[in-house]
Amino acid sequence: MRPTVHDIAAAAGVSLATVDRVLNQRPGVRHVTREKVETAIRDLGYVRDVAAANLAKSRVYPLIFILPASDNSFMHGLNAEIRAAIARSTAERTDIRIVEVPAFDPQALVRELEALAAEKPSGIALVATDAPDVRAAVDRLVKDGIPVVTLVSDLTGSLRHHYAGVDNIAAGRTAARLLGRFLGGAKGEIAILAGSMLVRDHRERLEGFAAVMAHEFPALHLLSVLEGRDDPEVAHMLIADALGKNDGIIGIYSLGAGNRGLVRALKEKAVDRTLTVIAHELTAHTRAALLDGTIDAILNQDAGHEVRSAIRVLKAKADGLAVIDAQERIRLDIFLKDNLP
Amino acid sequence: MRPTVHDIAAAAGVSLATVDRVLNQRPGVRHVTREKVETAIRDLGYVRDVAAANLAKSRVYPLIFILPASDNSFMHGLNAEIRAAIARSTAERTDIRIVEVPAFDPQALVRELEALAAEKPSGIALVATDAPDVRAAVDRLVKDGIPVVTLVSDLTGSLRHHYAGVDNIAAGRTAARLLGRFLGGAKGEIAILAGSMLVRDHRERLEGFAAVMAHEFPALHLLSVLEGRDDPEVAHMLIADALGKNDGIIGIYSLGAGNRGLVRALKEKAVDRTLTVIAHELTAHTRAALLDGTIDAILNQDAGHEVRSAIRVLKAKADGLAVIDAQERIRLDIFLKDNLP
DNA sequence: CACTTTTTGATTTACGTACATCAAATTTGG
DNA sequence: CCAAATTTGATGTACGTAAATCAAAAAGTG
Structure with missing residues (x-):
């Protein structure tokens, strides 16, 4: 059986409340006590049961997808995949919103990013326009602790946590x-x-x-x-x-x-x-x-995979969890007439 | 807010216990009452919170992977991917076991399938050897209510729930x-x-x-x-x-x-x-x-994707849930020297 | 109608975590 | 050493569901 908070409390010789304070970085724990608890966590190999935690918190992940308002098949497809993800929202505990910004307009994108930062969402995915201002805005979000994933088009040199798109x-x-x-x-x-x-x-x-x-x-x-x-x-x-x-x-x-x-x-x-x-x-x-x-x-590039991957990564980052890298690599599909899906 | 069992009980004018009896197909509910509850479920669009249910049940999914004992890179890779999934077991509530059978030996495979059926696992994934006896054994498993997924090599004409492999x-x-x-x-x-x-x-x-x-x-x-x-x-x-x-x-x-x-x-x-x-x-x-x-x-074919897909599908089938088809389609990767991962 | 059987309700405990409250113990400052 | 501040413990409730128990009500039987 995997260890629970009770096991940690017992192992560290403290109460449940103290373990909780350490786990959720609440104040009011002496340094030595905190270390005792952290040692117990490491020794027992405790990992928080995310499902139970989310249940207790009634947690939902408010996520925002920022897309350029471009009228082409690919963007329409991307939009559709996000809407499909929205349809799965309750099961996945997400609350996803699509925000459209004028295409090829770095300033508009920056303004939107600034505005959204105030909402403190669990994560933001954006189709990045490659400009220094955008990079700076993204870096600010990351420094504020908001997970950011670039979608389809990357923003190299920025602090974004992940890129969901092809090479x-x-x-x-x-x-x-x-x-x-x-x-x-x-x-x-x-x-x-x-x-x-x-x-x-x-x-x-x-x-x-x-x-x-x-x-x-x-x-x-x-x-x-x-x-x-x-x-x-x-x-x-x-x-x-x-x-x-x-x-x-x-x-x-x-x-x-x-x-x-x-x-x-x-x-x-x-x-x-x-x-x-x-x-x-x-x-x-x-x-x-x-x-x-x-x-x-x-x-x-499979827009559905990109969207699902972006969501998985944003949720994981919001919880401070690791992702399976191979699973999140977006592959370049090559289609000949024989291997169409 | 998504509806809970309490909402259904209220809507159907019955008690929580009755709703539970209907949801978990326990006996002792009159036909008319069962219908009232099912109507409420449909009207409110209730979907069971799988995370909460699994928590309450302390559920784990015992899964079995049956592989041919072949000594080649691909099978080694497949094995490694399953072991990687085993490492993720606690987080994913799975309990995965690998069973090796002699390669190209339908009888050995059938015997193993029979033996495993007795364990009543939550699901079985197998690299199928294409023979009538194997097909029959798989069909028996499915009829017994055990989810079955073929891996890498399919068993067309059988009742297997899903094929995790390429065309x-x-x-x-x-x-x-x-x-x-x-x-x-x-x-x-x-x-x-x-x-x-x-x-x-x-x-x-x-x-x-x-x-x-x-x-x-x-x-x-x-x-x-x-x-x-x-x-x-x-x-x-x-x-x-x-x-x-x-x-x-x-x-x-x-x-x-x-x-x-x-x-x-x-x-x-x-x-x-x-x-x-x-x-x-x-x-x-x-x-x-x-x-x-x-x-x-x-x-x-990406063995990691195949394994993860098989697990997702088996878990979903065990819970009677739908899968995202596009996500479970195993794609044929074409690599030139330029797009190697 | 009395009686048995079936169906339903009410209630409790549990899963693992989060979070709040209040009391008790300990530490710190003067 | 006392008072104040800080730290810790004990306890309870909640999240949504599962599962069990026992009592009560309803249905079916002769």
Whole structure:
């Protein structure tokens, strides 16, 4: 049987009340007594029964998810997964709220973070915009003792407790190798469609992609990045234009959203030529395109896993508990038409 | 606030004791009264607080994992993951035991299943050997009310509650497409190294692989399957021999274990030729081979996820609760040298 | 109707922890 | 050494459920 508070009290030769004072860092315990209790805790290997503690406290974990107000499939999916988590709230003792902030607006994000800090939630998950002010705001939250997890896009150099998202440099590198190998030594040009170079995850994907391309596939020449602002219409225009103007294009890497426009452009302009296309994020559109051969591979991050992982980590941090690292690593999914879920 | 048993008692106009009798299907409740209570439960949307219930019951979940006594990296890894779960036992209220049975021996497995049924555990996870007797034994367990999950290798057609493993047909198909695309239209022969065609997962991988190869890559010719019995020595011998005898081999698909032998053979015999190699299961050996270019891609199933998923599902089934399907889907990991964890 | 059997209610204890209160003991300051 | 302040103990209640006991009420039987 695992030891209880009673066992500690007995072992330390103190009363239950004193053990409670030590465990919950309440005042009114002499230093020597506190040490006696702590020794007993260590000797017996006591670990607080979180379920019982939460029951006694009628504890709920108020969590906040801060998302950019972007109108693309991926963000919609993320939103849906958070709402699914909200539906599980009672069973998981969470109280989750979604807060939307204007996209690509560090100041708005900072203001929101400041405002939320006052609520003293059990934890905050945010899709980070990469800016010094945001980093500083996050660091303040952490120093105030509020667990913070970055979601989808990280904030390196900040004190955030955890990042629930994929390694985007690795994603870019993987895309490059897949594209390079699929093209099997052919010579030609590669078009790159991004959302915006202002977003860290897109920058990182490009960085990884370009590095592997340069190093391992010198026969492939990268055209300058097309910024589609994750908008299907803009993406369509850019890709249609590029394909019309440049016959040398044999591959496309789409590292952002707005792939509906990409697919449409491909169907219009590329019926007569063989293009190898790698895109990010599995949506209804990219899935269909993968199945009909318009896209050759899709790299994906599972929004559901990211949300569930963020919640688990925030709860654990709020309780000062450890997490299972391997369980919280968000993997880069590679989908070919054969292994779609 | 979520409703409690007290609320139900009040709503149904009965006492707490009666509610308890209904909730825990104890006898001594008239049909009409039971219905009144069940109506109240539905109307109020009551869900039992599992944490509180487990606390009151001092419940632990006795779980049993049945594994084949095979001496390969994958099984060692699986074992290690179960032991890691055992280390978390107190926190998760589980009491997990590992039982080893001789590999490829349906009768031994059946005998073990019969013996374990008597213990009435909260759940059983097993690496299934695909045989009618095993299927029947599993069905008996399920009919006795014991939750059963197949692990790594499924038992289709049985009543098992869940399968914690990858879709092996999809894995084979994916391997075929990767190999075919990586070979970029070249003409040649493909060697296939399996463990044993008596194991369902290996059969399924081959089936998927052969289907896509025949349909989409007719320029590639499959040599007859080499059965390495998941043994590095045998694998080494078979591959070295095949490479020595056949100059036309341009690709290899290793769908089982024993890849240490494969890698050694490649380093000895294939320094002067370009081979594209796809293998299963990420181990220290395959990882090194992927990084140094001996292997081009590794397909993997995460043993840690499989074990944790099996435990979650067994606990949920024991409590009659639903699981989050997406969370329990074991994904096929595709590793290139760029996205290794 | 009396009687047995079944059903229901009322109440208590328990699980492991949190938290509050009040009294008693101990330490500290003057 | 006394008073004040601090530290500790003892005790009770609560969280939501399980499980047991015993009494009371209702239903069924002849």
